[in-house]
Amino acid sequence: MMYVTxxxxxxxxxxxxxxxxxxxxxxxxxxxxxxxxxMFAAEISRKRVQRMRSFTPCRWRLDG
Incomplete structure (x- = not known):
């Protein structure tokens, strides 16, 4: 989200x-x-959803 100062x-x-x-x-x-x-709000929302869908969480692996 964008923040305005x-x-x-x-x-x-x-x-x-x-x-x-x-x-x-x-x-x-x-x-x-x-x-x-x-139109601006729809574009911001579309980009936000697209960014959330493409997010891949980091996977942690422990040596055992």
Whole structure:
């Protein structure tokens, strides 16, 4: 899972983009999130499940 070190509200995203010279309203960010957010979540979930399926636990053998 990915962890974020600081909260990202719509207004935080608006401020981050403004620092990079992109003038955009937080309402536009909300509309983008409503449109593309489910696709991002599905992709993260798909990769997570794929990674869990391909995980092979280490096997320990003891000399006896």
């Amino acid at each position: 600081y909260p990202l509200s719509l207004r935080n995203v608006e401020d981050l983009l403004a620092e990079r010279g992109i003038d955009i309203r937080h309402e536009t960010v909300r509309l983008w999130w409503n449109r593309f957010g489910p």
